[in-house]
Amino acid sequence: MAFDFSSSKPGPPQNENSRGLTITIVVPTLDRIDFLERCLDSIKQQTHVPDEIVVATHEWDSTTAAYLRSAAPFPCPIRQSVTREKGVIANMQAAINITKSNVVALLDDDVTLHPNWIEKVLCHFESQPRPSGVGGKDFLQDDPAGRQIEPLTRRVGVFAWTGHLSGNHHRGTGPPREVDVLKGCNCAYDGVLLRRIGLDHSLRGSGAQVGWELSLAFDIKKTGGRLVYDPSIQVDHWIAPRHDESLLNRTSTQTVEFQHMIYNGFCIMRRKAKLHHYWGHVTHALLWGNRSACGAIRSVLLVLSGDQDAWRRFAVVFHCWVESVRTTHRPARSTAPTT
Incomplete structure (x- = not known):
């Protein structure tokens, strides 16, 4: 309309x-x-x-x-x-x-x-x-x-x-x-x-x-x-307020939108990236990641430094990857951007 x-x-x-x-x-x-x-x-x-x-x-x-x-x-x-x-x-x-x-x-x-x-x-x-x-x-x-x-x-x-x-x-x-x-x-x-x-x-x-x-x-x-x-x-x-599940900030790690962000990233890479780019993305995300969406190694370091919530954030990342594998078909041949 x-x-x-x-x-x-x-x-x-x-x-x-x-x-x-x-x-x-x-x-x-x-x-x-x-x-x-x-x-x-x-x-x-x-x-x-x-x-x-x-x-x-x-x-x-x-x-x-x-x-x-x-x-x-x-x-x-x-x-x-x-x-x-x-x-x-x-x-x-x-x-x-x-x-x-x-x-x-x-x-x-x-x-x-x-x-x-x-x-x-x-x-x-x-x-x-x-x-x-x-x-x-x-x-x-x-x-x-x-x-x-x-x-x-x-x-x-x-x-x-x-x-x-x-x-x-x-x-x-x-x-x-x-x-x-x-x-x-x-x-x-x-x-x-x-x-x-x-x-x-x-x-x-x-x-x-x-x-x-x-x-x-x-x-x-x-x-x-x-x-x-x-x-x-x-x-x-100017970074305006948002009206979705994240309310204000997609990096707020306890929101549905935070989970959607991680899931979408895995799904896009699985469906459309070159194979080595996809597995590189998965390896980096599951082992290291970033402070909000932390991988296993980073989460251990964060827990040792007093951030007890890091394990939960890693669990969200791992769950999103597993769900992306379960719900997303990877084509036999991929067509990703070349670096």
Whole structure:
């Protein structure tokens, strides 16, 4: 279901698109008007106006619908897609399905775009060879002072031979380069390819459904597509409250969403990664992991240092891996991103 708010509230004329490429910006949201309004305002300030915006909502989110009906005129058409299903994947898929543009950007509602964001994205899509997806850097605003002293890195969004995935999109530096995965708050994809592939509806969760970007990256790489990370494509990321089972934080280890995050990671790697990447991922997760999702060795060290809850967290990780093996079929031949 979709609603068009552009005809009743026409805005100023759009900029001419000299490149011939059209771009739609999809913004999934759920009852976070303050963040959505700030995000839309940053789109309004772009040096290149998008061809349209689709605000992706759920049918029970009457607050967002009311806001869109009463919003001030905008420089481009704004449509609202509506879905009855829970989770961001169904939310975004409903929006993607009604797009027609050459390029479809996916943004979190809690980001604000730097003024040349669209211009830089379209520059990549008009280059040759044309990428299948483009993403950039998000400046996390949860602790601005602390984030400013974090070391920068060129190792962003790539797999090691062990199967360990380096994120670091918020700390990226250097020139544009090909990567294995983009960050979902700041990315854009070839519209035809995205509409054909779609998102992974098998992932668990009723909110953020962690891992959809990784699953999509595997599917794009399977087609021979390229993903490009450019740290000059920048957004500010304000980390809004969430409305899923995790309430506020996916790293809260006693939530259902924490279990979904671990389970989704195992399932994606089992179904779509190269065999050595999959077993490297499993070995690292079960033996070492990280402080919240700790493996066996790390949990022993944490218990000895006084963290008695570490054993429970390791048990969650082990249970999620066993369940992923039980519920997920691994294909005979795998098609993973190459490092």
